[in-house]
Amino acid sequence: MSAEREPVGVIGTGYVGLVTAVGFAELGSDVVCVDIDAEKIARLNRGEIPIYEPGLAELVEKNRERLTFTTDISVALDRARLLFVAVGTPPTYSGDADLSAVHAVVGAMPASDRHALVMKSTVPVGTGEAIKRVFAEQGKSGFRYVSCPEFLKEGTAVSDFLAPDRVVVGDDGDWAGDAVVELYRPLLVPDEGGNGPGQLVRTDIASAEMVKLASNAFLATKISFINEIANVCEETGADVVEVARGMGLDERIGPKFLNAGIGFGGSCFPKDVTALKQLAGNSGYHFQLLNSVIEVNELQKRRVIGKLEKHLGTLIGKRIALLGLAFKPNTDDMREASSLVLSARLQAAGAEVTAFDPIASEIAAPMLRGVTLADDAITAARGADAVVLVTEWQEFRDLDLAELRSVMAGDVLIDGRNALDGDAAASAGLRYEGIGRRALTAEPGRPVSTVAGA
Ligand SMILES: NC(=O)C1=CN([C@@H]2O[C@H](COP(=O)(O)OP(=O)(O)OC[C@H]3O[C@@H](n4cnc5c(N)ncnc54)[C@H](O)[C@@H]3O)[C@@H](O)[C@H]2O)C=CC1
Numbered sequence: 001m002s003a004e005r006e007p008v009g010v011i012g013t014g015y016v017g018l019v020t021a022v023g024f025a026e027l028g029s030d031v032v033c034v035d036i037d038a039e040k041i042a043r044l045n046r047g048e049i050p051i052y053e054p055g056l057a058e059l060v061e062k063n064r065e066r067l068t069f070t071t072d073i074s075v076a077l078d079r080a081r082l083l084f085v086a087v088g089t090p091p092t093y094s095g096d097a098d099l100s101a102v103h104a105v106v107g108a109m110p111a112s113d114r115h116a117l118v119m120k121s122t123v124p125v126g127t128g129e130a131i132k133r134v135f136a137e138q139g140k141s142g143f144r145y146v147s148c149p150e151f152l153k154e155g156t157a158v159s160d161f162l163a164p165d166r167v168v169v170g171d172d173g174d175w176a177g178d179a180v181v182e183l184y185r186p187l188l189v190p191d192e193g194g195n196g197p198g199q200l201v202r203t204d205i206a207s208a209e210m211v212k213l214a215s216n217a218f219l220a221t222k223i224s225f226i227n228e229i230a231n232v233c234e235e236t237g238a239d240v241v242e243v244a245r246g247m248g249l250d251e252r253i254g255p256k257f258l259n260a261g262i263g264f265g266g267s268c269f270p271k272d273v274t275a276l277k278q279l280a281g282n283s284g285y286h287f288q289l290l291n292s293v294i295e296v297n298e299l300q301k302r303r304v305i306g307k308l309e310k311h312l313g314t315l316i317g318k319r320i321a322l323l324g325l326a327f328k329p330n331t332d333d334m335r336e337a338s339s340l341v342l343s344a345r346l347q348a349a350g351a352e353v354t355a356f357d358p359i360a361s362e363i364a365a366p367m368l369r370g371v372t373l374a375d376d377a378i379t380a381a382r383g384a385d386a387v388v389l390v391t392e393w394q395e396f397r398d399l400d401l402a403e404l405r406s407v408m409a410g411d412v413l414i415d416g417r418n419a420l421d422g423d424a425a426a427s428a429g430l431r432y433e434g435i436g437r438r439a440l441t442a443e444p445g446r447p448v449s450t451v452a453g454a
């Protein structure tokens, strides 16, 4: 299989770059991975994987022979026609995407009729057309351009890549778009000639760019929506978990991304929602809805403070333990994690903060000034007046709640992800409060499940 597969170049070996490279290697392509970070390339050449992502290290090891890691772009240009771009596009102070890394890659391309840039990085709509204009101005109009946005999620990145819901290819209908479709062929639905589950969406470049931004903005909107419903549930006695279950059974709504919590984080939702809002604004359209999505998310991260004050009174001198720091489980990514806002707000309110994360503690440490990091959940909770579940790692779901209660000074447990069993917590003597759910507390003589209010 490997002999017939198109070789691939991948520029940028972060999350998306590494997973893309390993995914194509798994499908049988030889892949040249290029990064300007020499230290990262040296680590990859030593067999070290610079990010925590389940399944990735095993797949890199398995496909070692097909993967080349280098800082030299000419190796990729020599061996591959298709150069997948997976460099970062972080937000700028204006909210626009910072395209400097993309521009650096474009500038490094030679005049060629044999190559194509395939954009995996998330970029504003219009970027592809702008790059094509740059190529034309530089006498490189033979260089082809394809938009091929990536939809993987951190924590399940490898399986998302290898079993995509859809593959979006935006191009000018030339050889490059055809070649990208052929690379993905094994992942496409059978009537597209392959075996995988993915639908192919082949379209123009601007529409492909917009599919990516609109998808992230829609998912973020769904989360902010359910978070607002949760907040109303708290005022009215409804339980948002039951509400989400009831809503999600409607096929038009669907059950996913209806988990209320303490706000969305990560490297993409906050950045891409803001970038789309900014893109709309730059084009003269005021995207009202996205302003609310962003604002609701900011407020949601802070609502935990109010819950803690309701139970503890002033937070001055109180000890609060945070379980989980990463923006979601199964990743060590701290970008825009709710824990960063929460720990800063708690300290500003006078609380002492301890924290534990199974994987992200080391990366988080420099970002969490004043926070005491513990080696495990129970040590973090020792002597705490309240514990807040911030990231729903499986090991926190499996915690012995009686043991947790026994080491705490107080009895308040705020479940920021609705991941724990409230009845079990109350039975263990904890005052349990989730997001958008009735608070539970074990009072003598009353069955826990019928107790409301705290
Ligand atoms: N992280 C995620 O889950 C997803 C990210 N995306 C998008 O993919 C893009 C990449 O995201 P991540 O992988 O998270 O970024 P990252 O920040 O983890 O990695 C980017 C890599 O590009 C390298 N780089 C920067 N400039 C370069 C250059 N001129 N030449 C070669 N390498 C260069 C950096 O050294 C770094 O290793 C972003 O646009 C992001 O929005 C899309 C879907 C999922």
Ligand SMILES: O=C(O)[C@H]1O[C@H](OP(=O)(O)OP(=O)(O)OC[C@H]2O[C@@H](n3ccc(=O)[nH]c3=O)[C@H](O)[C@@H]2O)[C@H](O)[C@@H](O)[C@@H]1O
Binding pocket: 122, 150, 151, 152, 153, 154, 155, 216, 219, 223, 256, 257, 258, 259, 260, 261, 262, 263, 264, 265, 266, 267, 268, 269, 327, 328
């Ligand atoms: O463009 C990107 O980078 C990626 O962004 C998200 O993926 P990711 O950020 O890895 O993680 P998600 O699982 O989407 O979670 C994002 C945030 O939303 C929160 N979330 C998610 C789902 C939910 O129901 N409730 C909720 O609060 C999570 O806790 C997390 O903080 C998208 O899901 C991917 O499709 C997309 O490719």
